[in-house]
Every structure is written in structure tokens, then in C-alpha cells.
Amino acid sequence: MTVIVAELMGQRLELETRPGLFSPGHADRGTLAMLSLVRFEPGMRVLDLGCGCGLVGILAARICGEQNVVLSDVDPVAVEVAALNAARNGVGGVKAVVSDGFAQLTDAGFDLILSNPPYQSDFSVAKGFIEKGFNRLKLGGRLMMVTKRRDWYRNKLSAIFGGVRVRDVDGYCVFEAERRSAQYANRRGARGCIK
Numbered sequence: 052m053t054v055i056v057a058e059l060m061g062q063r064l065e066l067e068t069r070p071g072l073f074s075p076g077h078a079d080r081g082t083l084a085m086l087s088l089v090r091f092e093p094g095m096r097v098l099d100l101g102c103g104c105g106l107v108g109i110l111a112a113r114i115c116g117e118q119n120v121v122l123s124d125v126d127p128v129a130v131e132v133a134a135l136n137a138a139r140n141g142v143g144g145v146k147a148v149v150s151d152g153f154a155q156l157t158d159a160g161f162d163l164i165l166s167n168p169p170y171q172s173d174f175s176v177a178k179g180f181i182e183k184g185f186n187r188l189k190l191g192g193r194l195m196m197v198t199k200r201r202d203w204y205r206n207k208l209s210a211i212f213g214g215v216r217v218r219d220v221d222g223y224c225v226f227e228a229e230r231r232s233a234q235y236a237n238r239r240g241a242r243g244c245i246k
Contacts, residue, residue: 057106059086062113066104066136072129073103073167082106082167084220085197088227089165091115098123098158098187100166100180102147105133107165112142121158123148152176153183160189166196174203185211188230196226 055066057078073079086107091097091114099108099122108122120142122133127149134147150156164184168177177196184194194212198204201217201224208215212228219225 055104055106059083059110060091060114062110064106064109064113064136064140066106066109067132067139068104069128069132072126072132073101078106079167080221081197081199081223084223085165085167085195085225086110087220088218088225089163089195091163095119095162096160096189097121098156098161098164099133100152100164100184101125101168102133103129105136105147107167108133108145109137109140109142111163111165112137112145113140117142117144121146121148121156121161123150123156125149125151152179153187156187159187160192161187162189162192164188164192164194166194168196168198170198170200174207177204178207181207181211185230190230190232193227193229197223198226199223 053068057064091111095115097111097115097120102108102122102124105122108120112120124130130147130149137143137145148156166180168180204226205217208226208228215226215228217226
């Protein structure tokens with residue numbers, strides 16, 4: 052077990068990590084790059100998609116309110132550790148869910164979905180995050196992702212959301228796309244519906 056200490060947005064977090072979890076020895080640089088562009092506000096509904104040890108979701112819960120934050124990951128150990136870390140940092144009321152992308156996640160109406168997706172060569176995980184994430188955002192809600200790959204993410208987010216803002220931070224690409232209409236969900240028909 053390792054404990055990471057992070058000071059972000061005026062919040063001091065202590066996070067337990069374990070071998071096998073994403074970035075077990077330190078706060079990931081890509082995640083920090085994404086967080087440098089995020090503005091949390093009290094009352095915002097936030098999803099930390101692929102939460103790992105919970106850094107993003109716990110930070111969001113400290114500012115937005117624990118009842119407004121959902122942490123999810125496909126790895127049951129990650130979700131267990133994230134829930135323990137939430138309690139350790141005074142926001143034990145967050146919802147922590149084991150889910151393969153959105154498959155087991157019933158929540159919707161998010162103001163913000165944040166993700167540092169796994170770098171899969173076939174992009175299948177990221178594709179699901181983007182396509183299903185669109186329908187889980189409320190109108191005006193935003194999806195933010197961080198990767199080192201620009202073109203595929205820019206093209207996919209633009210195709211689904213009708214546009215995307217890309218910013219370079221510390222060697223990473225931070226993508227921000229806003230749900231401005233129900234157009235994608237309508238165009239996709241039943242496949243685009245929330246499951």
C-alpha cells in the first residue's frame with residue numbers, strides 16, 4: 052500500500068493506492084493536466100469515469116458536495132479503494148459503482164463527466180465512454196478527457212458532440228465537448244439510449 056498526498060484546488064487529499072491500480076505511486080500527470088482546466092462548482096453533478104483510486108471524484112466531492120458525485124471503474128478493487136479513500140477524505144457519501152463503462156451505471160443528468168481513458172489500441176473503451184457519455188450529460192453538460200493521442204479523440208468527439216475544444220497541457224491533450232442538443236441521441240435511435 053502506498054499513500055499519495057495531493058494538494059489541488061485548495062484541497063489536501065490523502066489517497067491510498069495499491070499495486071495493479073492505475074498510477075499507483077503518484078498522481079498521474081495526465082489527470083493533473085485535465086484537472087488544471089476543470090472548474091468545479093458547488094452543486095454540480097460529476098461522474099469520475101474510470102476512477103482508479105478516486106482522486107478526481109474525491110476532489111469533485113469536496114467542492115461540489117459528496118451527494119453529487121459518482122465514481123465508477125470496471126475494476127472492483129479500484130472501486131473499493133476509491134470508496135475507502137472517499138471516507139478517508141471526509142466525503143464517504145459519494146456513490147461508488149463497479150461498471151464496465153456505463154453498462155452497470157444508471158445515473159444520468161451530469162454537469163461534468165471526467166475521464167483519463169485507458170490507451171487501447173482499438174479505442175473500444177474510449178468509443179463507449181464518448182458515445183454513451185453524451186446521453187448521460189444534461190444539456191450544457193461537458194465531457195472532459197485527457198490522452199496523448201489527438202486525432203482519433205478530436206474526430207470522435209466532434210462527430211458525437213458537434214465540436215470539441217482541444218488544449219495542450221504538459222504533453223497531454225485535454226478534450227472538452229459540450230452537449231448542446233439531443234441530436235446525437237435522436238440520430239442514433241435505440242442504440243444511443245441510456246442502458
